[in-house]
Amino acid sequence: MIRLVIRSAAVAAALAGAGTAGANEVRPMLKLGYDTGGDTLATVVLDGKTRSIKANEGLYGGGGMSLVSDDRTLEAELTLSYKFLSIQATDGDVIWERFPFEGLVFYRFPQVRVGGGFTYHLSPKLYGHGVVSGLNTNFNNAFGTILQGDYRLTEKMNLGLRFTFLTYTVGGASVNSNGVGINLSVSF
Numbered sequence: 275m276i277r278l279v280i281r282s283a284a285v286a287a288a289l290a291g292a293g294t295a296g297a298n299e300v301r302p303m304l305k306l307g308y309d310t311g312g313d314t315l316a317t318v319v320l321d322g323k324t325r326s327i328k329a330n331e332g333l334y335g336g337g338g339m340s341l342v343s344d345d346r347t348l349e350a351e352l353t354l355s356y357k358f359l360s361i362q363a364t365d366g367d368v369i370w371e372r373f374p375f376e377g378l379v380f381y382r383f384p385q386v387r388v389g390g391g392f393t394y395h396l397s398p399k400l401y402g403h404g405v406v407s408g409l410n411t412n413f414n415n416a417f418g419t420i421l422q423g424d425y426r427l428t429e430k431m432n433l434g435l436r437f438t439f440l441t442y443t444v445g446g447a448s449v450n451s452n453g454v455g456i457n458l459s460v461s462f
Contacts, residue, residue: 299342303461306335311453318406320363327370330453332359340461349380366404390421413442430461
């Protein structure tokens, strides 16, 4: 819990610094990406095929705001996304979903930006329908960190690689959700 408070305070200070260092540009933004990795959450046999879902796995899309400093060397992002993965079959399906709230701070170079920050996953849930309708697991909200490096396609569009460090808990069990992903972000 103490580490959570320290991490949150550090990220809040960085975001506040980016905002007070003369943020002359606040703009809406959208992002889309895909992450993979982590422990296996579920392995199911649907339509005679064995399939698995990993804890960090999923497609996500979301939006928020981007703050860029006067000198254009710092950028902070606050976003809320919907992240999910589903295994679909004729005899049932399994869905893994959560809502990541993220605060990231980047140092911007002419062609790249590098940074990191926090991720807080709200309402993580693994559930099924059909022959796997008995699957219904609600995980605790989870706090983690992200390190990310992006290629700046344009002034307002970035394509990058991200590393997530996060652990989900349910009951007394922990599930490692560390992994890697790709991310596309656009601001307006």
